[in-house]
Amino acid sequence: MQTSTGIRERIDHVYPSLRPAERAVAQYVRDHLAEASELTVGQLAEVAHVSEPTVIRFSRKLGFGGYRELRYVLRHPQAERRTTFDPLEGFDLNPWDKLDDVPGKAVNATKSLLDDLLASLDRKELHKAVSLIANARLIDIVGVENSLVPATDLFTKLSYLGLNCRLNTDAYMQQIGAGHLSENDVAVAFSHSGRSIDTIKALRLAKSRGVRTIVVTDSPDAPIGNWADVRLLAGRGERTIYGNAIFSRTAHIAMVDILYMSVILSDYGRFSTELDRSGRYIQDRGAAV
DSSP, X not given: OOEEOOXXXXXXHHGGGSOHHHHHHHXXXXXXXXXXXXXXXXXXXXXXXXXXXXXXXXXXXXXXXSHHHHHHHHHOGGGGGGSEEOTTTTOOOOTTOOGGGHHHHHHHHXXXXXXXXXXXXXXXXXXXXXXXXXXXXXXXXXXXXXXXXXXHHHHHHHHHTTOOEXXXXXXXXXXXXXXXXXXXXXXXXXESSSOOHHHHHHHHHHHHTTOEEEEEESOTTSGGGGGOSEEEEOOSSOOOBTTBOTTHHHHHHHHHHHHHXXXXXXXXXXXXXXXXXXXXXXXXXXXXX
């Protein structure tokens, strides 16, 4: 659903979905179109009191490939109306659709995500990840925002298998925990974009401690890969609405199930026994005490 629109209209369109730092960039650009056109990404970040990655994310949420494209349009206002804007980034949702159409569209989008996962997953990397997880002294699982959903699911499933796991939901505690890991531990990070700063910090700290690291992401060239011993690609495409990766968790949840079943299969006797034991511990969970 692409439409031609101007910079101010783009900003007004996405503004409610922006994070506070991105809104600071949006406000400056909207109020200073001419001045912003002369600024480098670093200079714009400075005047808006944000980081350079924030400026880049803001540019992408406006529908551009990066700040360079945004700056070009700022410098050439006549090109504004010729540049298309796709706020749904390929997701098939239109203003004229009926609510009854949504379930089918959402399910089809999910099917597409799972097909991407199956086509993208490197089996050799999967074997490495399973071996590391099954033999780790401690498995430290990290992720922020939407990525906490698959992170929590992995923590639950591996705990049922008797594996020693840790999950801090606070980003600062994730970094502190990563800094206290040892060489016999494994860190597993979830990041759809591969650019989540807090997740990268935690993984980098873990790597500095000699820890083996596993990354689940949809971006093969993202910065987080620089600190990954094993990289599990859950897809290669974006599925976002107004900049939010609302469908990313679908493929990552499926990746958790793949890891769970693969770990069990790696030593069926050991892990089936642990799974039975965990079940016995909570077999009275529906009974009154």
